[in-house]
Amino acid sequence: MSPATTVSDELLAPLSNGIELCYQTFGDPDAEPLLLVMGLGGPMTWWPRELCVRLAEAGFYVIRYDNRDTGRSTRMTGRVTTGRLARAFVGAPAPAPYSIGDLAGDALGLLDHLGLPAAHVAGVSMGGMIAQTMALDAPERVLSLVSIMSTTGRRGVGWQSPALLPTLAARRGPGKEAYVRRALLVWAIIGSPGFPVDEADLRARAGETWDRGVDEAGVVRQMLAVLTQPDRTRRLGEITAPTTVLHGLADKMVHVSGGRATAAAIRGAEVVLVPGWGHDLPAPLFPTFVRAIRRTADRAGRRP
Template identity: 55%
Template sequence: MGPGPAREESVAVSEESFAHLPSGLDLCHQTFGHPEDEPVLLVMGLGGPMTWWPEAFCVQLAARGFHVIRFDNRDTGRSTKLRHHRVSRTDIVKAYLGRGSAPYGLDDLADDAAALLDHLGIDSAHVVGVSMGGMIAQTLAVEHADRVRSLTSIMSTTGRRRVGWIHPLVMRTMLAPAGRTRPEYAELSVRNGKAVASPAFPTPDDVAHARALETYDRGWIASGVSRHMLAVLTQPDRTERLGAVTVPTQVIHGSKDLLVHRSGGRATAAAIDGAELLEIAGMGHDLPAQLYGTFVDAIAATAARAR
């Protein structure tokens, strides 16, 4: 079934449940919309649980006639934590300088996503990834090409170090302590989030604070964020392999992104034949509520190209 007219009032929302993967990991996931509709797999970024894809966004996308799936990556939310892999700040600095290794890579995270589709009985899906999730989505399109109907890569990059770089001031923020208690974590999350947020599309402090508390309560752990960071910092350059991607691709990036410079989005679009690039003036490294409609329209248009 193709997407029809918006029908938010009838969108079904499932309870959260777990997929036990062959790797031994458990991934928490949730769906929106009707299972007979075209599936859209949402892949979140570094350290973010699936709730960073807000329910309002998921409902809006499902209302366009999609079966929307969001999930907690390993080491986030309610999914399996790999605490036995210890990571130090020195490990992160070494990886930043190109001399480090990681307990797991983006290919492992892409394998998790493919295994989740297997669990759900879904042969292929429209795949949407943001930030590290965009890197995972790109990797999925390269290594599991038959599982991807279309690709939407948001504020992400190809893995080439000369593009999509982190602003040095933001790197300091990324390495700063995240707080030892729930209130400290929430307070620092709001403050640090402003360093990368969209200047043209501000998020109210109370909304950011509520999201931070929810993130903490879902099972946030600092070591999980560090392991994600190592996966990103040690990723390979996918530029050449992205040339083999043939599915319709949409690349979205903000002009004010300090965490992943917009050159990363431009490089991604240039690497994939026929990819469309949407640069949004005043957008930083977040998903502002003011832009939900823009994102949904772009995802739906890309899915339509796949037909």
């Protein structure tokens, strides 16, 4: 880590909707703000610290945070039954405790708390869906958009590999070690075959995630928000913020067709497709991520 990079403590932001979001910042508050939005069930620490530091060194004031129902942010209530989840999976009506739009509202509320009228926004997976929704619902607040291994909400693109289903459906058992074992199984499937991660590092990440707080019911609530999201394809054509879509050609969690469809729907979007990249943020690709986010932000600065 660069000694010049300032890293804040983890803080709680009380939002006007009653939610509290846990967040952390990297870099100079006077630099260009960059909001990082994580995906399903992932705490902000899934944005690797080293990547956040590199982004700060690239000229950003980096903000990462826990979505509601994740990590140290507010835990919601309301049980989602297996039947309701199954109905949502096949496209049948299934009321959700909250929506992707609500999660986008949380992100905008965090910007309010920080006194930021607008920010560059990058989102991973579900976080990409949230970032896209921010750009649609509050276009004046999204300076640039980077949608990473995400999709449009259209059911015909961005599907999951059938190889994932047995592992995702299996009961993991109670306790930290059971969570770590399950996480290793999932990451073995969705990780990047071209950029493998050492098992010790995966164990450490899973253990840290557990220690920050894992709520299976919360993950299911987030999953229902994903399954009930609208198809944004037509509306994505309204986005005017400079946009880049990053996706791996080996992604088994969100098929690359989701990234291609996102890029096709947003006028002028740049698309970067990486062979061997799965559904994670491997360290060898940090330079690719930093360059793409910096390049997209620079395009915002050149707009008339």
